[in-house]
Amino acid sequence: MTDKKATLSVEDKNLDYAVISGSIGPQVIDIRKLYAQTGMFTYDPGFTSTASCDSALTYIDGDQGILLHRGYPIDQLAEQSSFMEVAYLLLNGELPDGDTLSDFTRTITRHTMLHEQLATFYRGFRRDAHPMAIMCGVVGALSAFYHDSTDISDPVQRKIASHRLIAKMPTIAAMAYKYSVGQPFVYPRNDLSYTANFLRMTFSVPAEDYIPDPVIVDAMDKIFILHADHEQNASTSTVRLAGSSGANPFACIAAGIACLWGPAHGGANEAALNMLREIGTPDRIPEYIARAKNKDDPFRLMGFGHRVYKNFDPRAKVMQKTATDVLDKLGVKDPIFDVARELEQIALQDDYFIEKKLYPNVDFYSGVILSAIGFPTDMFTVLFALARTVGWVAQWNEMISDPDQRIGRPRQLYTGPDVRDYVPLDKR
Numbered sequence: 212m213t214d215k216k217a218t219l220s221v222e223d224k225n226l227d228y229a230v231i232s233g234s235i236g237p238q239v240i241d242i243r244k245l246y247a248q249t250g251m252f253t254y255d256p257g258f259t260s261t262a263s264c265d266s267a268l269t270y271i272d273g274d275q276g277i278l279l280h281r282g283y284p285i286d287q288l289a290e291q292s293s294f295m296e297v298a299y300l301l302l303n304g305e306l307p308d309g310d311t312l313s314d315f316t317r318t319i320t321r322h323t324m325l326h327e328q329l330a331t332f333y334r335g336f337r338r339d340a341h342p343m344a345i346m347c348g349v350v351g352a353l354s355a356f357y358h359d360s361t362d363i364s365d366p367v368q369r370k371i372a373s374h375r376l377i378a379k380m381p382t383i384a385a386m387a388y389k390y391s392v393g394q395p396f397v398y399p400r401n402d403l404s405y406t407a408n409f410l411r412m413t414f415s416v417p418a419e420d421y422i423p424d425p426v427i428v429d430a431m432d433k434i435f436i437l438h439a440d441h442e443q444n445a446s447t448s449t450v451r452l453a454g455s456s457g458a459n460p461f462a463c464i465a466a467g468i469a470c471l472w473g474p475a476h477g478g479a480n481e482a483a484l485n486m487l488r489e490i491g492t493p494d495r496i497p498e499y500i501a502r503a504k505n506k507d508d509p510f511r512l513m514g515f516g517h518r519v520y521k522n523f524d525p526r527a528k529v530m531q532k533t534a535t536d537v538l539d540k541l542g543v544k545d546p547i548f549d550v551a552r553e554l555e556q557i558a559l560q561d562d563y564f565i566e567k568k569l570y571p572n573v574d575f576y577s578g579v580i581l582s583a584i585g586f587p588t589d590m591f592t593v594l595f596a597l598a599r600t601v602g603w604v605a606q607w608n609e610m611i612s613d614p615d616q617r618i619g620r621p622r623q624l625y626t627g628p629d630v631r632d633y634v635p636l637d638k639r
C-alpha cells in the first residue's frame with residue numbers, strides 16, 4: 212500500500228482507490244470495491260492493464276527486456292544454473308545449497324516412472340495424433356492415478372503432486388514421441404540427469420542405446436530454463452483459474468497444456484520453424500515480410516512480437532547463441548538457420564517492425580536448435596510444456612497457499628438481446 216490514491220469520477224461522485232506498490236514494477240490501482248460502489252465493471256479484454264494476482268515468482272520489464280526469476284536475471288540462470296536448480300528456486304524462493312539440490316534432484320528422479328497402466332492409455336490414441344493432444348489427455352489422466360495428492364489444502368500433498376508433475380513430464384513427453392514413431396517406450400534411468408534422461412528416453416531404441424552428448428544436454432537444459440516460467444502468461448493464468456476452483460492439480464496442468472498449444476502462445480515454436488522451412492531461401496524473405504505487413508493477409512511472422520516485451524526478449528538472445536553452439540557442435544549446416552538470421556536482420560530494420568516494436572521472441576530460434584537435435588516440429592510445444600510445468604506448479608502452489616485466495620470469476624460487458632418472451636416452435 213502507498214499513500215497515493217487514484218481518484219475516479221463517476222457521474223457526480225469522486226471515488227478514491229488505493230494504489231499498491233510491488234517490490235519493483237508498475238503500481239496497481241486496487242479497484243476491488245469498484246462494482247460495489249458504482250455498479251460498474253472495468254473493461255479490459257486480453258488483460259492488457261489488469262494484474263490478476265500478486266506473485267513473488269517472476270518479474271518482467273518488457274520495455275527494458277528484463278526477466279527475473281525470484282530476482283535472478285534469466286541470462287545468468289541460463290548460463291550458470293541448471294534446470295533442476297531453477298525448478299527448486301521457483302518452487303521454494305531461494306537457490307538451494309549443494310545438499311539441498313542433491314536431495315531435490317534425487318526426489319524428482321525417484322518420481323520419473325509412470326504407473327504401468329498409463330502405458331496402455333497411450334494406445335487409445337491414433338498413431339498420427341498430435342503429441343500435444345496426447346499430452347493433454349495423459350496429464351489429465353494422471354489425476355485418476357494420484358488420489359492421495361488431491362487434498363490441496365495439505366502443503367505436503369501439494370508438494371508431492373508438484374514433484375510428480377515435474378518428474379513425470381519428461382517420461383510422458385518421450386512416450387508421446389515414441390508412440391507417434393511406433394517405437395517401444397523407454398523407461399527412465401536414475402543414473403542420468405533430468406535432461407539427459409529425457410533425451411535418452413526420446414532417442415534410445417532397444418537395438419541401440421543413446422549416449423547423451425554433454426553439449427546437447429547443456430543446450431536442452433538451457434532451453435528448459437528459458438521456458439520455465441513467464442509471469443501471468445495465458446497458460447499460467449489458465450492453470451491459476453482452473454486451480455482457483457479447487458480442481459485436481461494434474462487436471463489444472465492439463466488445462467495449461469491445452470492453452471499453451473495455440474500458435475499465439477507455445478505453438479509458435481512449431482509454427483516458426485514451419486514458416487522458416489516454407490520460406491526456404493533468403494531470397495524469398497521480402498515476399499514474407501510484405502505478407503506480414505499486409506493488413507488483408509492474416510499471415511504473421513511467427514516467433515516475432517510479444518505482448519510484454521517491447522524492446523527485446525532476453526530469452527531470444529540466449530537462444531540465438533545456443534543455436535550457434537549446437538549447430539557448430541553437430542556440424543549441421545542448416546539453411547533454415549541462415550534464413551532465420553537474415554529474416555531477423557531484415558525485420559529489425561523495417562519501419563513496420565520498428566514502429567510496432569516487434570522483435571524475435573523465445574520461439575524464433577528454439578525450433579532451429581530442436582530440429583538440429585532431432586526433434587520433429589510437432590514435439591516442440593511438448594518440450595515447452597515440459598519446462599513450463601515447473602512455472603505452472605510453482606504458480607499454482609503460490610495461489611493455493613494464499614489465505615486470501617478466491618475462485619477466479621471475471622465479469623463481462625453483455626451485448627446480447629434484452630429479456631424477451633419465449634416463442635413456441637409453431638409460431639416462429
Ligand code: CMC
Pocket residue numbers: 444474475476477478479503504510511512513514515516517518519567569572573574
Ligand atoms: N507479424 C506481423 N505483425 C505483427 C506480429 C507479427 N508476428 N505481431 C504483432 N503484429 C502487429 C499486429 O498486426 C498489430 O498491428 P496493428 O496495430 O496494425 O493492428 C500490432 O503488431 C500489435 O499486435 P497485437 O496482436 O495486438 O499484439 P498482442 O500483444 O495481442 O500479441 C503476440 C502478441 C505474441 C500474440 C503477437 O505478436 C503474435 O501473434 N506473434 C506471432 C506468434 C508468436 O510468435 N507467439 C509467441 C509469443 S512468445 C512465447 C509465448 O508466449 O508462448
